Amino acid sequence: MTTLWKLYYDCYFFVQLLIRLNFFANVCQAWLPDNGSKLVNNLKQISSIRFTGNSSYPDHFVVLNQDDHSILLGGRNIFYNLSIYDFNERIESRIEWPSTKKHHDLCLIKGKTEDDCQNYIRILYRPSPGKLVICGTNSYKPLCRKYTENLTGYYDIDGEFEGIGICPYNPEHNSTNVFSDNQLYSATVADFSGGDPIIYREPQRTEQFDLKQLNAPNFVNSVPYGKYIYFFYRETAVEYMNCGKIIYSRVARVCKNDRGGPHQSDNRWTSFLKARLNCSVPGEYPFYFDEIQSTSDIVNGTYGTSGRKNLVYGTLTTPNNAIGGSAICVYNMDDIIKVFQGSFKHQANLNSNWLPYSENLVPEPRPGECTEDSRALPERNVNFIKTHSLLEEAVPAYFGKPILIRVSLQYRFTVVTVDPQVQTTDNEVFDILYVGTDDGRVLKVVNIPNAETAKAVVISENNVLPHGTSIKQIRLTPESGRIIVVTRDEVRLVNLSQCKHVNSCSECVDLQDPHCGWDAKQKACVSISTVTSRRYIIQDVRRGDKSKCSWTPPTASDKEIETPSIPNNDKDLYPSVSLSDEDVPDCTNDIEGCAIKQKIAGEPRTLHLIIVAACIGALIVGFLSGFFFSRRFRSPVPYHDAPFFEQHNHLERLNGNQAFLTPRPNKTVNLVHNVRSPSPPLKKDNLDVGKDLNIANDGTLQKIKKTYI
Ligand SMILES: *[C@@H]1O[C@H](CO)[C@@H](O)[C@H](O)[C@H]1NC(C)=O
Ligand SMILES: *[C@@H]1O[C@H](CO)[C@@H](O)[C@H](O)[C@H]1NC(C)=O
Ligand SMILES: *[C@@H]1O[C@H](CO)[C@@H](O)[C@H](O)[C@H]1NC(C)=O
Numbered sequence: 001m002t003t004l005w006k007l008y009y010d011c012y013f014f015v016q017l018l019i020r021l022n023f024f025a026n027v028c029q030a031w032l033p034d035n036g037s038k039l040v041n042n043l044k045q046i047s048s049i050r051f052t053g054n055s056s057y058p059d060h061f062v063v064l065n066q067d068d069h070s071i072l073l074g075g076r077n078i079f080y081n082l083s084i085y086d087f088n089e090r091i092e093s094r095i096e097w098p099s100t101k102k103h104h105d106l107c108l109i110k111g112k113t114e115d116d117c118q119n120y121i122r123i124l125y126r127p128s129p130g131k132l133v134i135c136g137t138n139s140y141k142p143l144c145r146k147y148t149e150n151l152t153g154y155y156d157i158d159g160e161f162e163g164i165g166i167c168p169y170n171p172e173h174n175s176t177n178v179f180s181d182n183q184l185y186s187a188t189v190a191d192f193s194g195g196d197p198i199i200y201r202e203p204q205r206t207e208q209f210d211l212k213q214l215n216a217p218n219f220v221n222s223v224p225y226g227k228y229i230y231f232f233y234r235e236t237a238v239e240y241m242n243c244g245k246i247i248y249s250r251v252a253r254v255c256k257n258d259r260g261g262p263h264q265s266d267n268r269w270t271s272f273l274k275a276r277l278n279c280s281v282p283g284e285y286p287f288y289f290d291e292i293q294s295t296s297d298i299v300n301g302t303y304g305t306s307g308r309k310n311l312v313y314g315t316l317t318t319p320n321n322a323i324g325g326s327a328i329c330v331y332n333m334d335d336i337i338k339v340f341q342g343s344f345k346h347q348a349n350l351n352s353n354w355l356p357y358s359e360n361l362v363p364e365p366r367p368g369e370c371t372e373d374s375r376a377l378p379e380r381n382v383n384f385i386k387t388h389s390l391l392e393e394a395v396p397a398y399f400g401k402p403i404l405i406r407v408s409l410q411y412r413f414t415v416v417t418v419d420p421q422v423q424t425t426d427n428e429v430f431d432i433l434y435v436g437t438d439d440g441r442v443l444k445v446v447n448i449p450n451a452e453t454a455k456a457v458v459i460s461e462n463n464v465l466p467h468g469t470s471i472k473q474i475r476l477t478p479e480s481g482r483i484i485v486v487t488r489d490e491v492r493l494v495n496l497s498q499c500k501h502v503n504s505c506s507e508c509v510d511l512q513d514p515h516c517g518w519d520a521k522q523k524a525c526v527s528i529s530t531v532t533s534r535r536y537i538i539q540d541v542r543r544g545d546k547s548k549c550s551w552t553p554p555t556a557s558d559k560e561i562e563t564p565s566i567p568n569n570d571k572d573l574y575p576s577v578s579l580s581d582e583d584v585p586d587c588t589n590d591i592e593g594c595a596i597k598q599k600i601a602g603e604p605r606t607l608h609l610i611i612v613a614a615c616i617g618a619l620i621v622g623f624l625s626g627f628f629f630s631r632r633f634r635s636p637v638p639y640h641d642a643p644f645f646e647q648h649n650h651l652e653r654l655n656g657n658q659a660f661l662t663p664r665p666n667k668t669v670n671l672v673h674n675v676r677s678p679s680p681p682l683k684k685d686n687l688d689v690g691k692d693l694n695i696a697n698d699g700t701l702q703k704i705k706k707t708y709i
Contacts, residue, residue, distance in 0.1 A: 074121030279329035327402035436471030
């Protein structure tokens with residue numbers, strides 16, 4: 001019976017979601033066609049070079065920096081310098097830096113685990129040539145070290161300083177930092193328990209414990225742009241005045257020449273402003289992807305007709321306890337700046353709603369703009385910005401809506417990295433995106449903008465790591481199509497240039513991969529970066545128009561694919577397309593990769609039909625099971641009271657991360673209990689249940705209090 005309920009709820013929300021996304025309204029233009037990928041490669045089919053550090057403990061790897069030849073990697077007690085081409089370690093520049101015994105023991109006494117009480121290197125910057133500063137968690141006592149490079153390529157220690165406010169305590173904390181104009185800007189937490197979030201550049205910081213400035217943020221990126229540093233993060237939304245809590249994505253900024261306020265407030269920002277990021281599917285009730293997980297750096301390029309733009313790509317998802325929806329939204333830096341010039345949000349008193357603040361009441365000079373000397377600002381301005389750091393408008397997504405949406409029970413997007421403005425043979429340019437997920441996949445995506453909107457085409461979906469491995473970072477290498485994938489415990493160099501793995505002109509053109517073109521002379525799908533003459537290359541990234549293949553010389557018919565005429569410089573062992581999963585060649589040592597084409601679930605049309613059928617099936621099952629229960633228990637089936645997949649009903653979330661969508665085993669009891677009790681609406685019941693639960697596991701009681709404040 002409980003399984004039936006679970007099924008019923010699953011179906012109910014799935015259908016809600018589909019309706020929200022206008023699926024039934026307009027199947028052809030809806031988002032679902034995005035769900036296909038031109039190539040699907042499983043783990044065995046993707047070759048890579050691995051770097052695992054020490055394999056017996058968690059490493060919490062992070063790529064700190066890279067150049068054309070090396071990547072600099074932070075790990076557990078060690079800083080590594082690897083060759084970007086083959087991951088060979090440059091042993092001479094390895095830095096080993098474990099915590100002292102005193103720090104380690106103190107950390108254990110404070111109740112942390114052996115794994116916590118290590119020094120995870122998180123930050124690296126170069127204050128000047130030949131100098132290096134690295135910072136680590138140092139057994140929950142952040143510390144930085146200065147180094148000087150000596151003539152032999154080794155580093156000598158040059159002093160230490162405290163890393164509080166710069167480096168997180170916990171290696172898993174979502175922090176970010178950026179070094180700009182000889183200053184380090186960091187966004188992290190500044191206390192042992194993680195309750196004191198901070199955006200810091202010595203000596204200025206955000207207000208301490210001020211929920212209006214930062215409210216349980218997870219920082220994802222920081223970038224310098226113009227006179228400002230911009231921070232991207234998600235946090236609990238203070239302006240959301242209904243019951244429960246909700247997380248919004250934000251962009252915040254501080255002025256680089258901010259020197260703090262007058263008198264005692266010289267260690268506080270006078271320019272900290274923030275705004276919401278809007279990533280939603282438009283409609284009467286827009287469907288929001290509210291939780292930003294990562295952003296790319298700023299990408300400069302041309303999109304459509306309107307000149308050059310500076311864009312930031314972001315991955316945004318639905319909350320953890322909802323169905324796994326992920327989206328890629330793009331933000332134009334001009335739009336962000338415009339929002340920061342718009343009206344401020346204002347809350348008259350603690351319980352009133354946040355409303356736009358009248359423009360003529362805003363003090364002069366406008367708070368949040370860079371000024372000559374912030375210490376000379378009138379007291380009034382400094383106080384105004386403290387209580388009005390939030391802007392009224394949300395930053396719209398650049399193309400009006402997400403460029404890619406995926407709904408999946410298996411994964412969510414984690415990171416996105418952009419290979420900007422890759423040129424095609426007909427001199428068009430497109431951004432290629434590499435999108436990582438929390439289940440070991442990387443999607444290779446091309447963004448194809450046209451006059452009003454943009455469409456992302458998924459070129460390939462690659463299982464580069466075992467399922468369940470969350471991808472934390474993706475970095476580009478100088479070689480096209482080759483990327484570095486970072487997870488907690490390993491780093492991989494993966495080749496996602498897969499041109500050679502399709503064998504006909506139509507398939508090659510259909511890939512829409514800017515890296516690939518059909519060479520009509522050699523009769524092979526080749527990597528554009530390796531060809532010397534583009535005369536015979538057929539490519540159509542914008543439309544994937546296969547009819548272009550018929551323009552080739554008569555000998556190059558795309559039906560003749562029997563002979564595997566792979567170019568001679570190709571060290572791939574790959575014979576043909578028709579390999580089944582079992583006889584995949586062994587390619588563990590071959591970085592060139594050996595992917596095999598797999599069609600997923602037929603043509604898009606068939607896919608639609610299957611999905612429509614599945615949805616209708618789900619509807620029927622949902623309806624029947626609802627009907628069955630209503631008969632059985634003679635109480636109205638709580639359709640209208642059921643927890644909507646909607647943001648203004650968050651009562652269910654009071655119990656922390658307990659599933660509000662798919663009841664877990666221990667929770668299902670309560671649901672059944674709800675049905676048996678004669679008539680009180682499910683919603684209210686759940687609130688009570690939530691309270692009970694929270695009092696029971698006293699740890700989360702605090703969370704509730706905070707929510708109500
Ligand atoms: C990493 O190694 C390369 C090659 O040996 C060297 O040029 C570079 O300076 C090293 N970088 C650091 C930060 O040690
Ligand atoms: C950091 O972000 C990841 C991905 O969203 C999340 O799973 C994790 O819980 C966050 N870390 C912390 C310490 O909140
Ligand atoms: C977000 O964008 C959508 C679609 O453009 C719009 O309908 C909605 O009102 C916006 N939401 C906010 C909070 O600005």
